[in-house]
Amino acid sequence: DTxxxxxxxxxxxxxxxxxxxxxxxxxxxxxxxxxxxxxKKFLKIMFSYNxxxxxxxxxxxxxxxxxxxxKAHLNLHINSLELGDSAVYFCASSQDPGIYGYTFGSxxxxxxx
Amino acid sequence: xxxxxxxxSMDSYExxxxxxxxxxxxxxxxxxxxxxxxxPSQGPRFIIQGYKxxxxxxxxxxxxxxxxxxxxxxLPRVSLSDTAVYYCLVGPNNAGNMLTFGGGTRLMxxx
Numbered sequence: 001d002t003x004x005x006x007x008x009x010x011x012x013x014x015x016x017x018x019x020x021x022x023x024x025x026x027x028x029x030x031x032x033x034x035x036x037x038x039x040k041k042f043l044k045i046m047f048s049y050n051x052x053x054x055x056x057x058x059x060x061x062x063x064x065x066x067x068x069x070x071k072a073h074l075n076l077h078i079n080s081l082e083l084g085d086s087a088v089y090f091c092a093s094s095q096d097p098g099i100y101g102y103t104f105g106s107x108x109x110x111x112x113x
Numbered sequence: 114x115x116x117x118x119x120x121x122s123m124d125s126y127e128x129x130x131x132x133x134x135x136x137x138x139x140x141x142x143x144x145x146x147x148x149x150x151x152x153p154s155q156g157p158r159f160i161i162q163g164y165k166x167x168x169x170x171x172x173x174x175x176x177x178x179x180x181x182x183x184x185x186x187x188l189p190r191v192s193l194s195d196t197a198v199y200y201c202l203v204g205p206n207n208a209g210n211m212l213t214f215g216g217g218t219r220l221m222x223x224x
Contacts, residue, residue, distance in 0.1 A: 004156070035214075037214075040216055041151075041198060041214075041216050041217055042213070042214060042215060042216055043157065043200070043213065043214035044213050044214075045213060090156045090157075092156065097147075099162075100159065101147055101149070101159025101162060102149075102157070102159065103159075104155075104156025104157050104158070105156050106154065106155050106156055107154065107155070107156055
């Protein structure tokens with residue numbers, strides 16, 4: 001049973017397209033996150049949702065829109081994809097990060113051509 | 114958020130003890146220190162967390178000096194499967210906090 005699952009694992013698309021990445025967690029955690037990892041391996045927080053409510057929204061272009069239909073799901077929709085959006089996107093969840101940290105999915109490698 | 118500095122890479126051999134040090138000079142009073150491990154094509158995995166002195170679990174030990182301006186992750190008797198990137202994070206210990214992972218330390222364990 002995968003705790004945090006993302007789909008798709010790989011995504012290759014052309015500039016200007018719109019795409020979505022889905023994330024689901026079966027851990028019963030209240031908080032979910034989207035992170036972006038660039039080529040230098042820096043992982044930057046993009047969004048955080050707590051019980052379906054947006055609580056963190058870092059400086060991310062408006063083309064990125066998270067959606068949380070329920071607390072077990074946090075999807076990421078990206079409009080008008082650009083070359084610079086190519087990266088690995090990780091979904092994560094937590095209940096008490098002070099004790100157990102964050103549980104990450106295996107990532108979605110997005111390549112914009 | 115406190116900025117962290119780690120070596121970019123380290124090499125070791127199987128069976129050796131590996132110590133990875135992280136500097137965090139501007140750590141705040143309510144900040145905790147957390148270490149994660151990331152294998153290729155996987156998300157980071159929580160290893161250990163501490164506030165001061167020493168913490169040990171089944172995977173690693175974390176040493177934190179009294180001034181808390183640095184911390185050292187200690188991996189006893191590494192194996193090839195410990196080859197990974199190790200990230201040090203410093204931040205508030207509460208849900209919803211924003212944590213940005215730095216570049217991490219790429220550990221290569223050789224036979």
